[in-house]
Amino acid sequence: MTSQTTSQFAKPRIDVRALLGLYDPADTTDWGPIRAAQLNAGSQLAMFMLAANLVGAALITLNFAQLVPHWQLAGWSALVAAAGLMVAFRRLAARHRTERTATLKDVRDTMLDGVLLGTAWSIAPLLFGSQADAGAMLGLWAVLAVLIAASAGAMAALPFATIIFMTLVGGSAAALSALKLSPVLGAAWLLFTALLIIGCFSRGKALVVIRANEIAINERDETVSLLLREFEDKAADWLWEIDAQRRVSRANPRFAVSLGVDPMVINGMPFLQVLAGPAWDSGNFAPGLRDIAEKLKRREPFRDLLLPVIVDGDERWWEMTGSPRYSEDGSFCGFRGVMSDVTEARESQSKISRMARYDSLTGLPNRLLINETLAMAMSEAAKWNSRCAFMMIDLDRFKAVNDTLGHPVGDRLLMRVSERLRQLMSAKEMIGRLGGDEFAVVVRDATDSGAVERLAHTIIDVLSQPYEVDQHTLYIGASVGVAVGPRDGRTAEMLIRSADLALYRSKDAGGGVYHAYEPELHVQAEERRVLEMALRAALEKDEFHLMYQPVVQAGTGALMGFEALLRWTHPEFGNVSPAKFVPLAEEARLIAPIGEWVLRNACIEAARWDDPIRIAVNVSPEQLHNVEFAAFVASALRESGLHPDRLELEVTESVFMREGTAAVQTLEKILDLGVRLSLDDFGTGYSSLGYLSRTRFSSIKVDRSFVQGASKGNKEAIAIIRAVVALADSLGMATTAEGVETEDEHRMIQALGCSKVQGYYFGRPLPVVEARGLATRDSFGTTVAA
Template structure:
């Protein structure tokens, strides 16, 4: 066999000289010739195609009989070469002489001679076609390298000959750089052929040697004796070591004469032999030896020189010619390094590299074990899912390195809260999980959830930044909330969703209603995705009037959804779902277009207001949507008012302010909706030119009841808006008393059931075009 580390000699590869093992090399040469047979037809087609290409190239420049004579000769030579290759079928498992391999050079030279005519003879008559001819020759050389790689001598003759002819053509054209490049290209193809042929010969060498069972056994025995990691061992009928090899003795760190006749179990047990504290693998070995059973890859911890090593041993019982048991014979390997690598890989597969906590795989395995133990003893296990609140803001504003270090601090705090009864892990991102092995005490589980929220909500000092985040927790307990790991995780996830939906910073335990709600959300989302194409969405329009004259000034467009199966769905239910499912973009575009189309039919002094989701403003393309709607419908920009809420300003760095500025540049008006109910800040009032501020109905209702705080807030908002040149619109005015109060407080415009409920499009259009002295609710 050719040594795997030694390169294949080029002289033997070319068939110039015989190898050290004539029989082996005879079979390898047969393999080369047979491999050349596989692409013989491909080479024939390549030559014929190239010949046709040359004929077409010089058809108008040379006498026709020149081209016919050359083409016929080329076809005969190429066919002869193909026939010779195809006749080597018998060599698949046979033998070949040096002469047979050398003769392939004649095939390559014959083809090279035919292909020397076009560059050296034809091109002289048509020098303008040199580049086109060079391209054909380059393709031909590449095809030859692909088809003739196993028979290197033929490939060298053909590629070398064609390459020299092509280079000479370029020299005659005084294109010396291209000539050098052509020679380098030919040399590269020859190197590739040699490399492929060497790989083929090496692979065939391995196959020939491994196919012989005697050589395979010799190979293994030689490896046992030549490598320091493997050895042979043997016992007699009393399970005592015999014929101890020097390598086995060296592996155990003891003299061979000392080991001779020692019980094999004592030799493997080492210092633990006297104490009787045997490893499980040693006990299994004793059982196999006692039963006289063969075994394979049995792992044993072995102490050598005071250091623990790991061995893998394999053995089978030996029988004499009469079939009587005479002992065991086996092999052994030191797999300490491999085992350490395996342990490291297993750890990497089960532990999070950032925090060092168990990862999702490990957590799922731990949960499955906890459920099995709980089911076995009739107890309960619990699973907590933890999601960090406001963590994304840290990543967005300070960057991921700070976020990663913050996750490390969070994991440290969580780890300190765990006892032997719990396991904490990181699921990914800013999600963590806790497996509670014994959750029989529900109060203890709840106390742990509260402690987690309280601990994670304390401030963090990270790189001179004081960071405030929080946590939301969802808890599920077996068997009530699930008997399998999958169902318990799903239940905890639904409970976490409820905690996040409640604003975060709380924990919720799973309830069956959560699954019902989740299923309802799923069905709603499926229906909502088809609502636009089915025409299920519509707009109602609620009148907005002047507070003093009670004249109509505009309408607010309100989105409605009526499904054939589910009926009318409240906007409070489907709008958040649309935002969560990222459907609000296309829905919002439809609302803007539809509202503008309708408003274009109204008198010129009637405006339309459209609510805009924060998700829409975080998309820079929203400006183009508004501009296109205005251009298509012909609606004046000042008649369109977009209503945004304060939450749009809470995500820094998303470009919402730039989008609002570009919308203002279009001439569209902006209104700040639900002012005072969220994250009120005067900063963005000074940065964005709002046309009006809308006072939420909750303040109007409270003020009508005489609540001092609500009255003070409305007065403050009116004063603030007046100083900034903004109008104020009071929502939810439903009675005459509320109207009188709102007027007295100085609001500019009023909206509410006192003046009209949201109207279908036809009624709103009729109202808009009628004379508008004053509007009263029926």
């Protein structure tokens, strides 16, 4: 409010009605003290105006004593005296009540004073003027002119009451002059009265402006005083001053008390000794004190220098600013400055810095501190012509823990992992968490490459040990990628990129292994980037096509159906292997639109085949976790006209690894359409009978790795195939053996009880035209085998 008031009256804009006391303006100005100032100014001259009225009445009485009956003069004089006394006593009586503030009514009441006095004085020219000669007329004008002028000057603080008084008196004098002498003289009186009114109003306005500015200044001074008192009471800032010999010449008492020194004896003490405290005798000074001493010695100004100070055995941090002082003749007088206790601010800043650089879950350094530490390690390696290393760690199978047991268990597992990693670190390494299930190790000295490799293997072995979390025994693993600087990267960013490529290779190898960066990895990464860009445009450019591999009955060789296999032919890269682009499509989240294209086109083609030849289509977990996928399958069947019983969707066990998803519900909706389901690659992953109980599968596919193993006499492979066949028979499911390439393998599969066979022995994946031709035959023999 102080700033608003000050700015308002810096360029006065006083409302005329408010000045006259006609209304209370709705602005930010407090008019109560201003009105009080108006009333007090009027009361201060109340006795003067009373005397002026009495003297003026006496002069008029003497002037007309020989011309007007005495009783008229006596009556008029008594009226003027009574009015003057009444106005004077009213203003003096209200003075104590309006000393600090006054209401609008208080100002309005003074208008009655002006009416009363003006009426009393206006009687004189109207009553006595007709009986006056030239000399008496001049005397009357002189008294009235002096009285009006005195009122305009003395009573300008109450402009409305004064203007009423002057208007009545001046108007009566003008009327007398115009009627008895000449209109010109009457007009002169009106002009004289108008000028006095204008002057009275201007002076009254100036007085109000002055008072308003005084109020604003007082408010500002009070505010500043309050702030200063609060500052002195609560602030941790002190003024200090030293002489040319660096002795304390003037110091705030709080400064002395804060140091535990008697305020009475601190003046005259050496300034540096006061700051050093107990360390003064030992000479073990803080670097900040040495910096201050150097600045004082060189007579250089300084700002925001930090200094640790021991106060009552506790370390406090002070921030000091100072500048040299010189006398008028230019001689050096000493220093003057201010110091602040910034201990709390420094502690808060330290906490904020720690929060910004440490992981809230594990307490390990986070990505920011890891990057800073790596940059420092690389700088040191370049300085001393040595090596540093950066190691990236990714947990294997951690996502399955999160999906099956929930994120709280996953978080507690991450804490156990961080504890194990922290115990493996020496003074040369720093372990941190990048985020999620990724960790990193900065090896400051990697001159011994064998030690780095041993550390990587140790990390994998230690993290692969079982964990007991919330009564769950959990098994995870770790994959590690390592890059050595500056060989594998000249900057921290390049080294992290190299380690990430090495980690990617470890994950591609199945996890649980360690790989060091090789230049070929960068070439492969660039190839993957270019391939991904081409893959994103492949669907729009119609570069995909389908091949169809026959599936036959194991005993008779009759054609049962085809499996639709996706192929990609790029104009520059040629035929790209599915083993290369399908994982890339899954990683880039392109598998869903590509899978929909495959399903739609496979259904359209199968609708042209003879009944009951079926079409099998692989479906990714990403598609099944989409709640709209069942509706898409129904749409594809409806648009193609294919009977649902002729469509078989092949899913893998990985679709069941995510709990709390819509995959099982989606499969149930697909089964309700009449579509068949096949469990692909059974036995190669996390095989469990629970998967078979969750969904109504019509067949189980035996992976080609077991077929190849059984053909070589591998007892485990043979036992697995027999177990799968027995399991399928007991559940009323068919079994399909993949990868049958020779007649011996075919006979073996028949002997083991598989009901359907698929492989190169019966035919390679065929173009659409050849597959369409085979689909019209009644049987499929070995005569067309590759």
